[in-house]
Amino acid sequence: MNDFQFYSPTEFIFGRNTEAQVGAAVRKHGGTRVLLHYGGQSAVRSGLLVRVKDSLAAAGIAYVELGGVKPNPRDTLVYEGISLCRREGVDFLLAVGGGSVIDSAKAIAIGVPYEGDFWDFYSGKSPAAALPVGTVLTIAAAGSEGSGDSVITKEDGGLKRGTGSDLLRPKFSILDPALTCTLPPYQTACGATDIMAHVFERYFTNTEEVEITDRLCEGVLLTMVRETPRVIADPENYDARANIMWAGTVAHTNIVGVGREQDWNSHGIEHELSALYDCAHGAGLAVIMPAWMEFVCTRRDPMRFAQAAVRVWGCQMDFAHPENTAMEGIACFRRFLHRIGMPVNFAELGAREEDIPVLVEKFGIGTGRTGGYYWLSAEDVTEIYRIAAHTPPVES
């Protein structure tokens, strides 16, 4: 096991109607003047925004609003938010929405106290100060409600880049699973895929002897395997929604990833897809992650993939040919993704094989290599996109 530091000081307030506690939570964590940050009209239509405002008003918290956050949140809105916060003397960022809204709020939070361009933090600089952030989560997916991470897309050129710091961990996150019961199946499945990817990218590691985090990873994955088809079949199943919501948070606070090298290439390779096609991040992951597994499994020790196959997918171990078990596990993953309505190849996603050179170019590793569990060259990334392009549809 590697040395690590783990600091997750977010207060999680979980359960039905917990959004009514948001005003008190802002006050408890020192906010007096809030930027209420959200996305499109769904938070308005559902009445959630009104309930949040009522709770803020009841706690005597002033607020200004900035809606309009899009999936793959843009730098342009972040700049607007930074100006607004400075002008209005905002001292607390409240994100009401999913990962995009929270990531946008985090970008504003580090941008406000910084004299330079906030994009510096998405180009390698470490944040030194941030306004406090709180969240009211409306979709289980990105895990941003419990993480110190944020990903922003540059409007000009579609560059998608991330930053991370414990400074960006929310002060509180309000998790009401009932808010997710009205999500369409496709968005629900995209979120579930993202959650599973967050675990898998921690699971495939060269660090030996990390039984505790292996087992916690498998615990989250087993939960997702059981609960996701249940919400797809029965969207208003509160308990299944609740299990997925907490699994999504646990998946990304890093408690399942401490003490081990990780490998985030699938996320990186996917980011180019969602940046180019503006497709859902989870859908892109459904196409890329099994392709990455297929590529790496045959080039690296298949035992870790066989472990996932046996422990997560319930495959029988082929002791004479562990690589067969490993590949069977990847096939199980694709069947699962198909079952919950996710694409498994370029055609189903709406991506084009002829764009692969552009995708690889934007991935931008040149003649270098990138990775953790397995280090990929540009040729390797090309091959992973090709596998994703040529994967046959899952037979129903």
Add this chain to the structure above:
Amino acid sequence: MNDFQFYSPTEFIFGRNTEAQVGAAVRKHGGTRVLLHYGGQSAVRSGLLVRVKDSLAAAGIAYVELGGVKPNPRDTLVYEGISLCRREGVDFLLAVGGGSVIDSAKAIAIGVPYEGDFWDFYSGKSPAAALPVGTVLTIAAAGSEGSGDSVITKEDGGLKRGTGSDLLRPKFSILDPALTCTLPPYQTACGATDIMAHVFERYFTNTEEVEITDRLCEGVLLTMVRETPRVIADPENYDARANIMWAGTVAHTNIVGVGREQDWNSHGIEHELSALYDCAHGAGLAVIMPAWMEFVCTRRDPMRFAQAAVRVWGCQMDFAHPENTAMEGIACFRRFLHRIGMPVNFAELGAREEDIPVLVEKFGIGTGRTGGYYWLSAEDVTEIYRIAAHTPPVES
């Protein structure tokens, strides 16, 4: 799943030689004048205390010392610590040791700012303020390094009682698995048993549909089942020590217990044993926990015990007779405990069947019932002690 609030703001600093960071950690979390609280001579002999003092001195942190914490920490030393802290103007409690030292430090921490008798908090009152506490952990067991709990024994009469509040969660905990490599096998096994009990007492629940916490519980238990015999066989196995140490923390921050009713009767029933005989808490749990399981399993739905048998102990499910699988799981637990050197009955623990009426009397539920998963009367508690007294030795 039940509604819950989860707040674990402790900064965990994990790895080799992390105790050298203690001065900086105290400073970061606002301490300037520390009570250095510890137990017997082992922290002195090992040189740990000198390293801690050097780190404090290097960070410019003043300190006063109070050693002498015993297992099952006493109220008498807590009173002494409260007076010392007030007299010396201490603003930070630093516990160097295991659960007993940390629990004693937490008691002092809530006692100092309180005008009344600190024992009020161990008699039902909720703490309203506390000095900050930091820890340098020397044994994986109680989980107090990540919890808001503290258990203290009244010297006069041997009454053992607990309190809990997020106020008591340490600001930081330094976890160096190498510090535990010199622990004798018996103490190591007692600690491992305590860790497993912390998970089992969250696992047996009447709350339905809590897949995520079920799976996380099982993940911690599977880790303990693999790693504990490895450290007993090879005490200096750093990786096995590291897995157990982090498992012990995860087991008791409550991340594996949120959203579900819990049942802490085994801990309560054991407390009377360690209070009366001053035996190790973990050894008492090794005797009581399987007896509690045996008693409850035959009176309640055996399915949850069968689930543990299959998922944790790897038993084959007897679909025609789930109760057989359940009992086989309990037998596996006892064989495991015996294998790591733990007692499984009164004789092996040094307890006496004729003391059962005294134990039940001190347990103090009178004509009431206590529980969570299963509600016990005084007669039931008597029967559990009897099962523990009459359990045959495990055949080697």
